[in-house]
Amino acid sequence: MTTELKEKEESAEPEITEADHPATRYLRQERLPHIWCSGCGLGSAVTSLTKAFDELQLPIDDIGVVSGIGCAGRAAGYFETDSYHTTHGRAIPFATGLKLANPDMNITVFSGDGDLFAIGGNHFIHAARRNLNINVICVNNYNFGMTGGQFGPTTPQGANATTSPYGNYEKPFNLPDLAASAGAVYVARWTSVHARRIQNAMEEALSKNGFSFVEILSPCPTGYGRKNDLGEGIDELKSYQDRTVIKHGSDPEEAEIERDPESEIVVGKFVDTDRPTYCDVADSYLD
Amino acid sequence: MSKEAIMTGKYFMNGDEACAEGALAAGCRFFAGYPITPQSEIAERMSKRMPEVGGRFIQMEDELSSIAAVLGGSWGGSKSMTATSGPGFSLMMENIGLGMMTETPCVIANIQRGSPSTGLPTAVGQGEMMQAKWGSHGDYGVIAYAPTSPQEMFDYTIKAFNKSEQYMMPVFVMADEKIGHMRERVVIDKSKVETQPRRKPDADPEDFLPYEPKEDLVPEMASAGEGYRVHVTGLTHNEKGYPQLDVETQKKKVGRLVDKVEKNKDDIVEIKTQGVDDADVLIVSYGMAYRTAMGAYKQARDKGMKVGIIRLVTVWPFPEEEIRELSQQVSGIVVPEINQGQMVHEVERACGDRAEVKLVPHPGGGLHKPKDILNALEALI
Numbered sequence: 001m002t003t004e005l006k007e008k009e010e011s012a013e014p015e016i017t018e019a020d021h022p023a024t025r026y027l028r029q030e031r032l033p034h035i036w037c038s039g040c041g042l043g044s045a046v047t048s049l050t051k052a053f054d055e056l057q058l059p060i061d062d063i064g065v066v067s068g069i070g071c072a073g074r075a076a077g078y079f080e081t082d083s084y085h086t087t088h089g090r091a092i093p094f095a096t097g098l099k100l101a102n103p104d105m106n107i108t109v110f111s112g113d114g115d116l117f118a119i120g121g122n123h124f125i126h127a128a129r130r131n132l133n134i135n136v137i138c139v140n141n142y143n144f145g146m147t148g149g150q151f152g153p154t155t156p157q158g159a160n161a162t163t164s165p166y167g168n169y170e171k172p173f174n175l176p177d178l179a180a181s182a183g184a185v186y187v188a189r190w191t192s193v194h195a196r197r198i199q200n201a202m203e204e205a206l207s208k209n210g211f212s213f214v215e216i217l218s219p220c221p222t223g224y225g226r227k228n229d230l231g232e233g234i235d236e237l238k239s240y241q242d243r244t245v246i247k248h249g250s251d252p253e254e255a256e257i258e259r260d261p262e263s264e265i266v267v268g269k270f271v272d273t274d275r276p277t278y279c280d281v282a283d284s285y286l287d
Numbered sequence: 288m289s290k291e292a293i294m295t296g297k298y299f300m301n302g303d304e305a306c307a308e309g310a311l312a313a314g315c316r317f318f319a320g321y322p323i324t325p326q327s328e329i330a331e332r333m334s335k336r337m338p339e340v341g342g343r344f345i346q347m348e349d350e351l352s353s354i355a356a357v358l359g360g361s362w363g364g365s366k367s368m369t370a371t372s373g374p375g376f377s378l379m380m381e382n383i384g385l386g387m388m389t390e391t392p393c394v395i396a397n398i399q400r401g402s403p404s405t406g407l408p409t410a411v412g413q414g415e416m417m418q419a420k421w422g423s424h425g426d427y428g429v430i431a432y433a434p435t436s437p438q439e440m441f442d443y444t445i446k447a448f449n450k451s452e453q454y455m456m457p458v459f460v461m462a463d464e465k466i467g468h469m470r471e472r473v474v475i476d477k478s479k480v481e482t483q484p485r486r487k488p489d490a491d492p493e494d495f496l497p498y499e500p501k502e503d504l505v506p507e508m509a510s511a512g513e514g515y516r517v518h519v520t521g522l523t524h525n526e527k528g529y530p531q532l533d534v535e536t537q538k539k540k541v542g543r544l545v546d547k548v549e550k551n552k553d554d555i556v557e558i559k560t561q562g563v564d565d566a567d568v569l570i571v572s573y574g575m576a577y578r579t580a581m582g583a584y585k586q587a588r589d590k591g592m593k594v595g596i597i598r599l600v601t602v603w604p605f606p607e608e609e610i611r612e613l614s615q616q617v618s619g620i621v622v623p624e625i626n627q628g629q630m631v632h633e634v635e636r637a638c639g640d641r642a643e644v645k646l647v648p649h650p651g652g653g654l655h656k657p658k659d660i661l662n663a664l665e666a667l668i
Binding site: 028031060061062064066076077080081082083084085086087089090092093094095096097098099100101102104105122123126282286 | 316317319338343345347348349351352353355356357358359360361362363364365367381382385510511512513514515516517518519520521522529530
């Protein structure tokens with residue numbers, strides 16, 4: 001061994017163990033492995049959230065995670081925090097009560113596109129309108145994955161799903177535009193390939209005083225991907241790498257997602273603004 | 288803007304207002320609701336009073352979200368309630384099931400109106416008595432009170448909160464438009480208000496099992512932010528609260544949801560009786576229908592008829608043993624209710640063939656005439 005190498009070894013940083021990983025501290029180890037398919041973006045989104053918690057040094061007991069029903073709905077069950085797996089579509093109103101009863105807690109709703117925007121769509125726009133101080137993370141896989149791949153409110157028009165065998169007749173929601181229109185003070189969209197960007201967006205959302213929304217476009221090789229010949233999860237990630245264009249501060253109206261696998265997908269931070277939260281306004285009127 | 292939560296004094300107030308005051312007296316500090324006739328006075332009073340006592344009122348976008356927020360509020364550590372009427376009660380059913388499954392204490396007041404569907408929004412009905420028991424999918428025990436006056440709206444809303452905390456479950460106040468809107472004397476006396484605190488865990492967070500039942504089959508509850516890091520799910524779950532989707536866990540969990548009410552019936556069931564000792568025939572009634580029945584009872588007694596009257600204070604769990612016992616001495620039982628026959632089925636079940644059971648129905652929108660009940664009594668003597 002040369003002197004140079006030896007010196008390097010002696011000055012090496014302490015070994016990083018599994019216990020040091022944020023996912024170890026913020027997840028319920030006894031509940032792992034998770035139930036999600038290989039190639040799904042949910043696992044990495046959960047990891048990003050643990051890293052965001054860690055980066056912000058949020059005390060675990062000040063964090064609440066609430067989910068609805070579906071693939072993403074299972075996320076709450078993995079967090080080693082107070083965690084609530086509620087009914088289909090009702091994560092946001094449940095979180096509303098949790099937040100109002102416990103205003104000092106940092107409450108994150110982590111759920112899917114079907115849960116938050118089909119059955120739960122009304123609650124999303126009203127919570128945004130109220131500027132309730134919670135964070136909503138939507139992992140969008142363009143279909144109802146848990147029930148076998150039916151089309152949903154974010155399925156691109158013309159795309160195939162188990163209940164749209166002739167192509168989806170409906171125009172999907174453009175989620176950043178919906179969130180911005182309804183009054184969210186923070187709106188960002190990234191995809192599962194943007195791991196560090198996702199973490200950064202989550203940190204900003206968690207730190208924001210008001211209704212924050214982060215959309216994460218995820219592969220779904222078992223459901224949406226299979227029905228639309230998108231290949232494996234890794235192929236969908238490559239496709240995101242090719243299709244996405246970062247446009248911070250752009251008009252969310254231009255963030256529509258087309259079925260065409262060559263079409264551009266706009267990602268970035270669309271909204272980062274401030275207005276008094278529901279509780280701020282209420283408390284100012286009650287003084 | 289602090290004011291007393293329990294406003295000791297004598298008041299002339301309606302049943303809805305008394306319900307709101309009862310909730311505040313019981314310690315309710317979170318109300319989420321959606322406007323619907325004839326319960327709106329509860330929400331209106333809560334919107335005024337809740338900030339005065341340091342609680343939160345929120346008007347949600349519908350009844351689905353109202354009950355969901357109430358469950359969230361309860362897990363957040365506040366005694367929580369919502370109030371509604373028929374259409375809203377139907378919308379709440381799924382999350383009432385979530386509340387039962389997750390053993391979440393809260394109170395749901397249903398000020399019943401003429402039904403089904405939009406029915407008679409401003410007029411009395413008792414059409415959701417069976418829905419209160421069977422409305423959400425699956426099996427679970429139910430506790431429901433049927434108050435008969437504004438004073439009882441105050442008293443039994445407190446009791447509903449106490450039982451919800453004692454048994455860790457949503458509890459119903461099944462009132463009706465007449466009781467909600469009638470204005471009577473209500474006496475509030477702070478020194479007489481007893482409240483049930485939340486069953487908090489003693490165990491360390493590492494050892495705490497949120498769904499481990501105590502001797503009375505009821506678990507303890509750790510609120511959000513207390514360091515217990517609970518997991519709460521509507522999926523069938525083990526004592527740790529984690530999903531465990533097998534027959535054994537299902538049997539244990541759902542069995543206990545039923546048993547914690549059934550095996551504690553002695554503590555929960557309440558009836559009130561009058562004139563039953565020498566009775567040849569009985570009236571069994573509840574809520575507003577009971578007040579008319581009471582008129583018929585008095586008229587019958589004035590005529591020298593040996594009539595007794597039983598009032599279901601708790602409609603659920605149904606006082607089966609009590610009715611069975613009393614049915615042995617009479618030839619018949621008359622059951623007036625403001626529906627086409629709901630609780631009468633329970634009375635029939637309790638009586639078997641020991642006594643003839645006669646329903647006196649009312650379609651809703653108004654009240655029985657005492658004469659209708661009297662005629663039914665005469666036919667059975």
